[in-house]
Amino acid sequence: MRYSKQREAIRTYMEGRHDHPTADSVYAAVREELPNISLGTVYRNLMQLVDAGELQVVNTGDNISRFDPTTTEHAHFQCHECGRVFDVDGPVLRDLTNLTKDSCGEVDSYALCFTGICNECLAKNPALHHSVN
Numbered sequence: 039m040r041y042s043k044q045r046e047a048i049r050t051y052m053e054g055r056h057d058h059p060t061a062d063s064v065y066a067a068v069r070e071e072l073p074n075i076s077l078g079t080v081y082r083n084l085m086q087l088v089d090a091g092e093l094q095v096v097n098t099g100d101n102i103s104r105f106d107p108t109t110t111e112h113a114h115f116q117c118h119e120c121g122r123v124f125d126v127d128g129p130v131l132r133d134l135t136n137l138t139k140d141s142c143g144e145v146d147s148y149a150l151c152f153t154g155i156c157n158e159c160l161a162k163n164p165a166l167h168h169s170v171n
């Protein structure tokens with residue numbers, strides 16, 4: 039992949055992020071630095087970074103692609119209330135991978151997204167806790 043000023047600005051913006059931005063969000067942020075960049079250019083460069091293994095696409099079931107610089111296998115949680123997407127990792131995920139291997143075959147990758155209401159939203163409005171189930 040050849041050097042591109044646009045791709046480098048996108049790469050820099052994405053480094054260390056944990057908020058799983060959409061292409062629109064990346065576009066809005068990068069446009070502050072590069073006002074002539076187009077949404078198509080941002081999306082194309084995001085997908086090139088995905089193809090290069092530097093980002094992964096997160097699909098939470100709402101038909102909105104989000105991008106994640108954490109490329110190791112992990113799951114996600116999306117809050118119904120605030121819409122934020124969080125990384126989820128832990129021994130349960132490794133157990134699921136092993137269980138699948140035992141019953142189906144060798145797992146190369148997985149996409150798992152939990153949905154519900156995050157702890158921050160529950161703290162702000164405890165009544166939400168009772169409406170979940």
